[in-house]
Amino acid sequence: MHVPCFTTGNFQPHHLFLEDAEYGRALDALVKAVSDILVTSPDGARVFLGKRKVHPQPDWWVIGGRAKPGESPQEAARRNIRRELGLDIPPSRFEVIGSYSLTWAVRAQAPADHGTADISTMHRMVLHAAEESRLKIDEKEYADIGWHTKEEVLAGDFHPVLKQAIRDLQVFELQKRLEEAVDQEAEESELVALTRDYVAAVKASRFDQGKVHVDFDEKARTYVSSCLPGDSCGQ
Template sequence: MFQASLPHHDTGGFTSHRKFLSDKEYGEALDCIVKACSDMLLLSPDGQLVFLGKRVPDWWFVGGRIFPGETPVQSCRRLLQRELGLLVEPERFTTVCAQSLAWAMREQLPKEHGTTDAQFVLSLMLREDEMGKVVLDPKEYSESQWARPEDILSGSYHPALKFAVHALLARRKLQALQVAVSEGQDDGRIAELARAFVHASMHSPPSGRSDYQLSARELDYECEVVTTL
């Protein structure tokens, strides 16, 4: 579950030749590739709330497709500026987790061909002065909310979102352990924090059908989610 970062290895000096694709061309591309996405868990300044955006088909991360040659952090910075109007320093992002996604429906025709993603999740704690600057892109989100991590874990949210929140909370346990070690705290305290981290890091989502039901009126679509480990 845990990586300190998401390394980007450029072998030979890659140059992007990305170009605009029509909906038809993009749909054909989606039939043949797994697209990479960088998604974010945006946190309130005190770290107690997670920002969620309502987009087709449900509450989701802030983020989107990674462009060729971008690192996940570079992609997050671009998407954050485009979708919420914020420009932040790259060192403020923290690695959370990675997971794969498959969707039986998509926006591009033919919708029933679906799409597949490789998702990299990072977190970012917003500053007080940034909270009031958040401007939603109406083309991407119909509404937004701030939710407590525990409410996401106990509520009706996609298993991918819940897994990322679990990973976020476990990483906090790891960070507390790292601080204790660097500060030379007593062995009893370090052992306590180590046990808490190990316990949190052992979480895996239940394999099989989820209780969550995805319902997308815009796509005239309702379905279940099956998780494979």
């Protein structure tokens, strides 16, 4: 999975700050591009999530946020990590694992019930122990941060997008292992076993075209998802 960045002509960004009222009008008219990051432990067994305070997702979520014109997805991910965790990570360490279309019924900007819509490029970034000791949480955004095992997220009350991102991450990791085995000219039996694991992971992560409706109980912090009528949905 990758998201190439093409710049046609001599594009020059003109970044500006929008007041809340103007930004709210923009949200009514536009779909935002966001760069999100699924931070993992070096062994890949755990993911690092933040418990957000604000809408559109006041619960456990990945690190990330809006992209700015002219940024590649990786450059936006780098800026978002710097803003939210205080770490400066080279763009090359952000590896794309998926892309998701997200709509939310509630947003932070008035009128809150107009909601917002995003196209998220999801990255994997491995967090090293030395970096973890230096990170600084953005207390305006997050009430808590912490590690969760992949199994905990897949089995627990977490947003379905987090579950999908972990399934896609497992596909990504198996593809890497398979590529390394081919490069190292591994035994045929190992290649066959890895290929079977990879195909099984692809099937588990497969998402057919369609829309999934997610009901979120903010007080109980529970999720119920269902396929919308007339749509064909995968996992």
